[in-house]
Amino acid sequence: MIDxxxxxxxxxxxxxxxxxxxxxxxxxxxxxxxxxxxxxxxILRPDLAASLGADRFLREIKLTAKLNHPHIxxx
Numbered sequence: 001m002i003d004x005x006x007x008x009x010x011x012x013x014x015x016x017x018x019x020x021x022x023x024x025x026x027x028x029x030x031x032x033x034x035x036x037x038x039x040x041x042x043i044l045r046p047d048l049a050a051s052l053g054a055d056r057f058l059r060e061i062k063l064t065a066k067l068n069h070p071h072i073x074x075x
Contacts, residue, residue: 002028005043013041024048040073 005028006015013030020027025044032039044057065074 001026005041009041013039015041038073 002015002018009015009030012034013032016029016031018026019029019040025042025048028041028043030039030041031037044052049057
């Protein structure tokens with residue numbers, strides 16, 4: 001899975017390591033090559049992505065983007 005992810009994101013992000021995994025997704029630490037900064041990339045489990053659809057994931061992205069705290073990386 002990580003090799004496929006590295007290939008898909010090549011040229012934009014460098015995947016450094018897995019940060020954690022839960023019931024819905026796996027989160028990876030990556031380096032944003034365009035903005036030269038660390039980022040977290042969340043990948044939904046394929047079976048859940050198909051059943052939940054993109055809407056729920058997009059709502060989470062919008063909500064998370066509004067968070068502002070010194071210990072939270074910006075989106």
